[in-house]
Amino acid sequence: MTDLPGIVVTGVSGRMGQMLVKTIRESGRARLCGALERPGHDWVGQDLGRAMGGAESGVIVSDDALEVLATCDAVIDFTAPAATVEFAALAAQARIVHVIGTTGMTEEDIAKVDAAAHHATIVRAGNMSLGVNLLVQLTRKVAAALDEDFDIEVIEAHHNQKVDAPSGTALMLGQAAAEGRGVSLEDVSDRGRDGITGARKRGDIGFTAIRGGDIVGEHDVLFAAAGERIVLRHMATDRAIFARGAVKAALWGVGRGPGHFDMMDVLGLK
Numbered sequence: 001m002t003d004l005p006g007i008v009v010t011g012v013s014g015r016m017g018q019m020l021v022k023t024i025r026e027s028g029r030a031r032l033c034g035a036l037e038r039p040g041h042d043w044v045g046q047d048l049g050r051a052m053g054g055a056e057s058g059v060i061v062s063d064d065a066l067e068v069l070a071t072c073d074a075v076i077d078f079t080a081p082a083a084t085v086e087f088a089a090l091a092a093q094a095r096i097v098h099v100i101g102t103t104g105m106t107e108e109d110i111a112k113v114d115a116a117a118h119h120a121t122i123v124r125a126g127n128m129s130l131g132v133n134l135l136v137q138l139t140r141k142v143a144a145a146l147d148e149d150f151d152i153e154v155i156e157a158h159h160n161q162k163v164d165a166p167s168g169t170a171l172m173l174g175q176a177a178a179e180g181r182g183v184s185l186e187d188v189s190d191r192g193r194d195g196i197t198g199a200r201k202r203g204d205i206g207f208t209a210i211r212g213g214d215i216v217g218e219h220d221v222l223f224a225a226a227g228e229r230i231v232l233r234h235m236a237t238d239r240a241i242f243a244r245g246a247v248k249a250a251l252w253g254v255g256r257g258p259g260h261f262d263m264m265d266v267l268g269l270k
């Protein structure tokens with residue numbers, strides 16, 4: 001049992017953090033070697049099992065990332081951009097795998113993660129599910145096959161606690177559509193319609209974000225032309241799909257050496 005790769009979960013009290021703990025425990029392929037939360041969080045110092053409302057687990061929630069990362073093979077991180085940038089630097093120091101699910105990162109944040117990837121094995125993706133990563137491939141193919149007579153719109157829906165928009169997944173899908181068309185997403189992205197916007201610009205890729213209730217995550221890529229429409233859709237109904245992908249990525253990364261990878265690498269979809 002102790003020979004299994006050790007994974008630490010950071011942001012352990014969060015929606016994804018708790019799902020990751022459950023997924024690691026059920027996997028039979030890894031052991032939970034630590035649990036981290038932000039300094040000042042009321043779970044810090046408590047037994048993780050008890051904090052999650054169950055039996056004692058023997059794992060104490062810590063806020064000392066440097067100490068915990070030194071004893072583990074990988075850290076899985078679904079937290080917030082500023083925290084993720086710090087974890088990347090610590091993972092580089094510890095020479096371990098850093099799986100990043102955090103979305104809403106800026107170009108500057110990503111440049112810092114790139115720098116950390118000289119020493120850490122980083123797997124970062126706005127969506128860790130198999131289904132969405134396949135949808136990304138399909139989106140690129142469909143966009144490449146159609147011309148600008150087809151308007152492309154990415155529509156996403158998430159729960160009312162989500163803090164970033166468009167979602168990381170929507171941006172992955174928009175990027176794939178732009179690549180399929182051979183254009184830069186930056187040049188054609190339309191992200192904030194309100195008021196008298198004028199007619200839609202030919203060639204633009206539009207984004208719409210819906211927030212409500214407990215929606216886990218839904219993404220449509222709409223290709224709309226005169227007389228016909230194609231819709232590519234993914235609907236997540238259980239966060240376990242993201243957690244399973246993240247654990248798979250952590251195990252894939254152990255022993256691989258430094259670099260900045262994504263789920264396409266892990267799933268062999270490149």
Ligand SMILES: NC(=O)C1=CN([C@@H]2O[C@H](COP(=O)(O)OP(=O)(O)OC[C@H]3O[C@@H](n4cnc5c(N)ncnc54)[C@H](O)[C@@H]3O)[C@@H](O)[C@H]2O)C=CC1
Pocket residue numbers: 010011012013014015016017036037038039041078079080083100101102103104125126127128129168242
């Ligand atoms: N890539 C993917 O497949 C997925 C990505 N996400 C992304 O994961 C992130 C988290 O999502 P949720 O779990 O829903 O959010 P959440 O708000 O439920 O959890 C975030 C947790 O991170 C903790 N945290 C913040 N700063 C920290 C620090 N310095 N050290 C340790 N812990 C810290 C918070 O206290 C909180 O418990 C978001 O960016 C979301 O978009 C969510 C689902 C799937």
Ligand SMILES: O=C(O)C1=N[C@H](C(=O)O)C[C@H](O)C1
Pocket residue numbers: 103126127158159162166167168169170216217218
């Ligand atoms: O915040 C979430 O919940 C999710 N975030 C990711 C994103 O921004 O795309 C992935 C998933 O859709 C759930």
